[in-house]
Amino acid sequence: MARQVDVLIIGAGAAGMMAGIFAARRGRRVLILDHARAPGEKIRISGGGRCNFTNIHAGPKNYLSSNPHFAKSALARFTPQDFLAMVEGHGIGWHEKTLGQLFCNDSARDIIRMLTAELADAGAELHLQCEIDDLEKTAAGFRLRCSAGEIIAASVIVASGGKSIPKMGATGLAYRIAGQFGLGLIETRPGLVPLTLDPQLLAELSALSGVAVDAEASHGRTRFREALLFTHRGLSGPAILQISSFWREGEDIQLAIEPDRDFAALLKAAKRENGRQAAQTALSQHLPKRLAQYITEREGLVRPLADMPDKALEALGQKLHCWPVTPAGSEGYRTAEVTLGGVDTSHLDSKTMQAKTVPGLFFIGECVDVTGWLGGYNFQWAWASGHAAGQAA
Incomplete structure (x- = not known):
């Protein structure tokens, strides 16, 4: 019954x-x-x-x-x-x-x-x-x-x-x-899901797996300022999970590392104080060492600061605040927090x-x-x- x-x-x-x-x-x-x-x-x-x-x-x-x-x-x-x-x-x-x-x-x-x-x-x-x-x-x-x-x-x-x-x-x-x-x-x-990267970019960023940093992730007019985490699959952390709900495949997201920090000014000051040090060394005072190494090597700035024009240091600072990334996809429902x-x-x-x-x-x-x-x-x-x-x- x-x-x-x-x-x-x-x-x-x-x-x-x-x-x-x-x-x-x-x-x-x-x-x-x-x-x-x-x-x-x-x-x-x-x-x-x-x-x-x-x-x-x-x-x-x-x-x-x-x-x-x-x-x-x-x-x-x-x-x-x-x-x-x-x-x-x-x-x-x-x-x-x-x-x-x-x-x-x-x-x-x-x-x-x-x-x-x-x-x-x-x-x-x-x-x-x-x-x-x-x-x-x-x-x-x-x-x-x-x-x-x-x-x-x-x-x-x-x-x-x-x-x-x-x-x-x-x-x-x-x-x-x-x-x-x-x-x-x-x-x-x-939604609220880690983003994956294509194999070539993933290999390029492999040394950063496990590195976390304060960042702003943006897509169009939408932006979130929280932690960013590099993973063995791509990008995660609260900032990425937030922006993932707005992102669509084929589109870029923009990353701004430590957006409140004027890296160009810091690098110029380091150049004046000790021009013999490398840009990587100066950056690692403010960023995780592996990230500082990656970004300076990627931009070809591996010489002593004294050998770099201020314009190159300004460009490096700009790269850290405007880093476009095109995710390949997301980790899917397996790790998504919501639908x-x-x-x-x-x-x-x-x-x-x-x-x-x-x-x-x-x-x-x-x-x-x-x-x-x-x-x-x-x-x-x-x-x-x-x-x-x-x-x-």
Whole structure:
């Protein structure tokens, strides 16, 4: 015999659990299904195991979407301060790292325990290791067939995430359900992901693998100032992950190494103080030695500073602040933190996250075409969109 619930949620991640909490608080009979062995697996691994659970600066400007206005309503009605109040209510210690990023003092598992405790207190049920077979619309709502049996629900909230980090169990289930019910999709691609280089450039930069430096990565008018990391595959670090969401294959990105530092002036001063030293030696006072060696050898400036005209030193400084790189691609969904694109927001109500043409069907979190910057913004979208759907389903 089929089981009946008011709200069926597919996905026990950040968005799904948040939706379950708020739906159950309204007295709705809530069942959350997930194929994983434990809830909140992406929460568990996030932020180096400490979960960058929100960003105090989160606002619509920090999100990419084909409709940049779509996220405004949900973000305004459940703010970073609202989630922080929940965190503090559970006695979870937290700290601000940089740029408004809030982390747990101890473990990301504290956030998972908080969410599951809230679900239990509200009376929601969580069923794990459950495989979804089929979802169909009925006159009264929806019928889902899964490994746990048949479930009848008045409302269904799809919170199964995107395609990023498939080893954590990510699938395209949400997109298949959206397509089944006639909802449009915006092209999906990896976001917040390391970028790869072609073999020739990779070989040229091989000596820099493991080197990290403060840098600004830019693409068009978009720029991010954070750490840059050279890897054995290409480029990574927060600055690269941020710009990767704006970059497209075949396009350049611009790197500015230590953008606040006037390298030309430093090199000229070093030339006056000790003209016998090499440019590499002078640069290595301000940059990692391997990077200083690479850039001076690449520019053919391996003579003593006294033998170099000031124009050559100015050109070297300019190269460090305007270094164009054409990535070959990205590392893909395997290491991407998020999925760009997804369920077309023009098919959803921005206040409730409900499909406009399918009453009772909601899409939230990463599967929707709303993608945040690196730094807690995507978790805030999960909390906010989950809250919106939980209040309406």
